[in-house]
Amino acid sequence: SVDALKFTDGTRTKAETLEVHEIPAIWSLNGDMLYVDASASYSKFFNGTYQKKTDASCWVRQEDGSYIYLDENGNILKNLKNKAGVVKMYQEEYKRWLAADLQDADLNPELSKIEGNDEEIKDRFAVALKFGTAGLRGVLGAGTNRMNIYVVRQATQGLANWVKTQGGNQTVAISYDSRLKSDVFAKTAAGVLAANDINVRIYDALMPVPALSFATRYYECNAGIMVTASHNPAKYNGYKAYGPDGCQMTDDAAAIVYEEIQKTDVLTGAKYMSFAEGVEQGKIRFVGDDCKQALYEAIESRQVRPGLCKTAGLKLVYSPLNGSGLVPVTQVLKDIGITDITIVPEQEYPNGYFTTCSYPNPEIFAALELGLNLAKETGADLMLATDPDADRVGIAMKCPDGSYELVTGNEVGVLLLDYICAGRIEKGTMPKNPVAVKSIVSTPLADAVAEHYGVELRSVLTGFKWIGDQIAQLEAADEVDRFIFGFEESYGYLAGPYVRDKDAVIGSMLICEMAAYYRSIGSSLKQRMEEIYAQYGRYLNKVDSFEFPGLSGMDKMSALMQGLRDKPLTEIAGHTIVKVTDYQKPEETGLPAANVLIYKLDNGETVVVRPSGTEPKIKIYYTTLGKNLEEAEAEKEKLAEALKPIMA
Numbered sequence: 001s002v003d004a005l006k007f008t009d010g011t012r013t014k015a016e017t018l019e020v021h022e023i024p025a026i027w028s029l030n031g032d033m034l035y036v037d038a039s040a041s042y043s044k045f046f047n048g049t050y051q052k053k054t055d056a057s058c059w060v061r062q063e064d065g066s067y068i069y070l071d072e073n074g075n076i077l078k079n080l081k082n083k084a085g086v087v088k089m090y091q092e093e094y095k096r097w098l099a100a101d102l103q104d105a106d107l108n109p110e111l112s113k114i115e116g117n118d119e120e121i122k123d124r125f126a127v128a129l130k131f132g133t134a135g136l137r138g139v140l141g142a143g144t145n146r147m148n149i150y151v152v153r154q155a156t157q158g159l160a161n162w163v164k165t166q167g168g169n170q171t172v173a174i175s176y177d178s179r180l181k182s183d184v185f186a187k188t189a190a191g192v193l194a195a196n197d198i199n200v201r202i203y204d205a206l207m208p209v210p211a212l213s214f215a216t217r218y219y220e221c222n223a224g225i226m227v228t229a230s231h232n233p234a235k236y237n238g239y240k241a242y243g244p245d246g247c248q249m250t251d252d253a254a255a256i257v258y259e260e261i262q263k264t265d266v267l268t269g270a271k272y273m274s275f276a277e278g279v280e281q282g283k284i285r286f287v288g289d290d291c292k293q294a295l296y297e298a299i300e301s302r303q304v305r306p307g308l309c310k311t312a313g314l315k316l317v318y319s320p321l322n323g324s325g326l327v328p329v330t331q332v333l334k335d336i337g338i339t340d341i342t343i344v345p346e347q348e349y350p351n352g353y354f355t356t357c358s359y360p361n362p363e364i365f366a367a368l369e370l371g372l373n374l375a376k377e378t379g380a381d382l383m384l385a386t387d388p389d390a391d392r393v394g395i396a397m398k399c400p401d402g403s404y405e406l407v408t409g410n411e412v413g414v415l416l417l418d419y420i421c422a423g424r425i426e427k428g429t430m431p432k433n434p435v436a437v438k439s440i441v442s443t444p445l446a447d448a449v450a451e452h453y454g455v456e457l458r459s460v461l462t463g464f465k466w467i468g469d470q471i472a473q474l475e476a477a478d479e480v481d482r483f484i485f486g487f488e489e490s491y492g493y494l495a496g497p498y499v500r501d502k503d504a505v506i507g508s509m510l511i512c513e514m515a516a517y518y519r520s521i522g523s524s525l526k527q528r529m530e531e532i533y534a535q536y537g538r539y540l541n542k543v544d545s546f547e548f549p550g551l552s553g554m555d556k557m558s559a560l561m562q563g564l565r566d567k568p569l570t571e572i573a574g575h576t577i578v579k580v581t582d583y584q585k586p587e588e589t590g591l592p593a594a595n596v597l598i599y600k601l602d603n604g605e606t607v608v609v610r611p612s613g614t615e616p617k618i619k620i621y622y623t624t625l626g627k628n629l630e631e632a633e634a635e636k637e638k639l640a641e642a643l644k645p646i647m648a
Helices: 089-099 105-114 119-127 149-163 184-194 209-218 253-263 275-280 289-300 326-335 365-378 409-427 445-453 464-476 504-520 525-536 553-564 629-648
Strands: 005-008 012-013 025-031 033-035 042-046 049-052 058-061 067-070 136-139 170-175 199-202 221-225 236-242 284-287 316-319 341-343 382-386 391-397 404-407 435-438 456-460 484-490 492-494 539-549 575-582 596-602 607-609 618-625
Touching: 058 119, 089 105, 136 149, 149 184, 149 221, 149 236, 149 253, 149 456, 170 184, 170 341, 184 199, 184 221, 184 236, 184 275, 184 284, 209 221, 209 236, 209 289, 209 504, 275 284, 289 326, 289 504, 316 326, 316 365, 326 341, 326 504, 365 382, 365 391, 365 404, 382 504, 391 409, 391 504, 391 525, 404 409, 404 525, 409 445, 409 484, 409 492, 409 504, 409 525, 435 445, 435 464, 445 456, 445 525, 456 464, 464 484, 492 504, 504 525, 525 539, 539 629, 553 596, 553 607, 553 618, 553 629, 618 629
Parallel strands: 170 199, 170 221, 199 284, 316 341, 316 382, 435 456, 435 484
Antiparallel strands: 005 012, 025 033, 033 042, 042 049, 058 067, 136 236, 221 236, 382 391, 391 404, 484 492, 539 618, 575 596, 596 607, 607 618
8 A cells, every 4th residue: 555644642544635745754655654754764664563774765655656766865866767767666566467477367468468558557556456344346357456366365364364363263154156256266265264274164156145144154254255246347356354243344353454464465475275275174165055054044034924925926037137146036935935937048147247237236227127128028027136246136016007117225125114014013023122224325214114113213324234233233132133124225135133234135035025915915016105105205215426536536525525514504405404414423423433414404305415435426315205206306306406516
């Protein structure tokens, strides 16, 4: 990392900008902390200790991303590498990779192809993929800023160093989806862990996120690894790390892993043995059938009306979008009695190229288009699609006039909450003091539904790990049975404590059961949704995204959010703001600090402003109300028009 870092009272915080600080300054360079004084002498920090270097010369990063080499007197050494006296460290790293005996045959041709192309080399080597609570995610290819076996080895060595401090079973569970090289990366990670004397439980074939979370808990592992880039385009892959509770890794643990990664040379620093050797030594074992069966039983035990689907005659079209959902989703649906399932043939089997839709995201029409066409041909009651790692599910419902309508994540969340509450009350299976959980950017309509059924609805920060955290709190209090449902507007659902991440398998099961139930009583999902709107009001939830590209994009986003805090809005489109909730003030929200602002308007509508955590975007979430859809949409457009100048 070449990010500027500041030290305050012994703590380390990331500076807001990447601009160079005039010396004296503190830098992080190749994992070492450098203090560059006024004469350009520098000292290194190792593991919190201070050690003076005898050689006072050093590298200093410039604003253009290049480096200059200073001698002990602070002079720039001219003509060291070229006429400008500027040495580009990423070029040196590129040459090191080019000269190395790389074990991935795809990397050398790529490195040779970009020889002499400074921009292409810089793009791959100027920075490294950053490991955080969501792990790693990047484009496949050669270099430190790409997903490849060496970056995976380095990340896994960092994880292994952390696991070795945790005691317990010294075991890590691994799963992977259908993406290009997912199986290779999974076995690579297993080889690093085995070489570190850590036991591995890996699935023998691709399995989704919930299966990884479940195996991590089932085998009482120290950690879990899921190789996936979720619904990103085919050129991406990623690496998600999970804690022992089956929830995505905490901030504190991820920070320690990241520190360990920085100490590990990307090409040579990781211990490694082949997958076959790890199996032979007994360090690598496959996930057993007992674990898989236990997962299916845990999911199927969460049926609201067991046995209903066997006689309801639901007709389904399903697409796994060439991902990992095919086996678990169809297995569970057949187990509960849904047998009339037509799979979209072009999207049935694993295919990391995702040739039928460039963006395999069940939120968008293009991903569901083939399934919708097939639903129309077959007259299906319902069409559903799961994303490549099968943690999210999108649906299209059949309307009374025979047309099909895409259902938003908020609407499905509300339908499921309503169905689970009504059904469990009817069946006498509702726990005492039931708890449901949603993210703060999900629809307030869920609050109204929960209140109607006497359910406590908790709102948490965006990211399903916070829903998992609420389940963990209930579990710690020996009250985990109180949890009945959790959802995010981004098409993620969970209806049990058996895993700690969103689960498209149970989502698919409950959506199908719900559709089958309404069909059995002469109703439909569409009719029930309209009844909910008639009872609670016509809520509309929409999201607008504003992109801030380029190196200065993050700075602009930061300045814009700070501006909204320094000069608070008092009204939007003529509606007075009656309450502003700033989630950077945990003492007011009771939640961890987050860069989110929520405006409540005098007419009951809300506007949420939140920068994306993974992309240079600011997202604005609107919840508007109206007598009908047209009125609610008109309200949303008025609010959006008023906020456009602020985002310019």
